[in-house]
Amino acid sequence: MRTRLVATVLTCAAAGALVACDPADGGGPQGGRNPSATAAPDGSGPGRDGKPGGNRQKKVPAFVGMGLQSAQDAAHKQGFRSLKSHDALGRGRMQAFDRNWKVCSQNVAAGTTVSTGTTLDFGAVKLEESCPTRDQAPPSVQGGRMPDFKGKSVKAARAALDAHTSLTVKDASAHHRWVLVESNWQVCSQTPGPGTWLKGQPVSFTAVKFGESCP
Numbered sequence: 221m222r223t224r225l226v227a228t229v230l231t232c233a234a235a236g237a238l239v240a241c242d243p244a245d246g247g248g249p250q251g252g253r254n255p256s257a258t259a260a261p262d263g264s265g266p267g268r269d270g271k272p273g274g275n276r277q278k279k280v281p282a283f284v285g286m287g288l289q290s291a292q293d294a295a296h297k298q299g300f301r302s303l304k305s306h307d308a309l310g311r312g313r314m315q316a317f318d319r320n321w322k323v324c325s326q327n328v329a330a331g332t333t334v335s336t337g338t339t340l341d342f343g344a345v346k347l348e349e350s351c352p353t354r355d356q357a358p359p360s361v362q363g364g365r366m367p368d369f370k371g372k373s374v375k376a377a378r379a380a381l382d383a384h385t386s387l388t389v390k391d392a393s394a395h396h397r398w399v400l401v402e403s404n405w406q407v408c409s410q411t412p413g414p415g416t417w418l419k420g421q422p423v424s425f426t427a428v429k430f431g432e433s434c435p
Contacts, residue, residue, distance in 0.1 A: 275337040282330035288344050289318035299336040308343035310356035311373035311430075313403040315344060324351035361418065368414035370434075374427050375402035377410075385423055392426035392435055399427055408434035 278298050283291040292303050307313040308324040315321050325343035328334055343355040358376040359367045369377040374389055381387065391397040392408040399405050405427040412421065428434055 275335045277333050278336050280326070280328045280330055280332050280334060280340070283323045283326050283340075283342060284330075286323050287319060287347075288315060288321040288323055288342060291323045291342060292318060295340055300338070300340050302337065302339040304339060304341040305344050306341065306355075307403075308345050308352055308355045309349070310358045310376060311403045312358060312375040312379060313373075320346055322347055322351075325355050364418055366410070366412050366414055366416040366418055366423075369407040369410050369425065372407050373403050373430075374399060374405045374407060374425060377407055377425065378402060381423060382418070382420075385420075388422070388424045390424070390426050392428050393432070404429055406430050406434075 276299060278300070280300075281294060281298060283294065286294070288305060292305075295303055305315045305318070305321070307315075321344040323342045323344055327341040328338060345351055359369060359372050359380045361367060361380055361382075367377075367380060369380075378387060389399045389402070389405070391399060406429070407425050407427050409426045411424045412418075426434075
C-alpha cells in the first residue's frame, strides 16, 4: 500500500505542481478528463459532425421582405450554414451584390423547426422590382419539343436547350444592339416555333431588353 501511495505522489509531481490530483479517479490529473471535449449544455460545444454546435434544431425565421444580405446575416446568426438564393423572376440572374436584392420567398416556411444543416434557399428580386405572386420557374424542354420562350430571358432560354445547340440572338428593335448580358433581354420571337421537335437544328431568337416592348 505504501509503495502504491508513493507512485501516486510521483505521478502528481510529474504532472506539474499546479495540477490537482483526484485520488478517487485513480490518481491522475483531474481524472484525465478534457473539459473542452464536452458539449456545452446549450449545444454550443462540438457536435457529432465536428463543427461547432453540430446540427441543432431551430425554428426558421421569417425572411420574406428583408434585404437579401440582411436575411443571410440573420440566418447565420441562427446557426444556418448552407444558404442559397435564386432569381424569383426566372431570368437566371446572379445575386452578385446581395444588398441590391430583396427576399420574396423562402424554401422552408417561417416557424418550421429544422436542422441547422438544412439548406435555406431565398427567391429574390432587385430592390426596385415587385415580387411575383410565386417564384417563376425557368423554362425547360419537355418531351423533346421546343418550348415557348416568348417573354423569357435569353439566358434562361439558352440554359434550357442542349449545350451543343447552335444559337443566334438578334436585337428585335431597329437599333441593332449587341445582346451582351442575356439575363437582361427577353425573347420576342423564335425559330423553330413552339412544339417543334428538337433534332439538333440551329435555333434563333430576336429579343429586346426587359422593360421594352417587342415590335
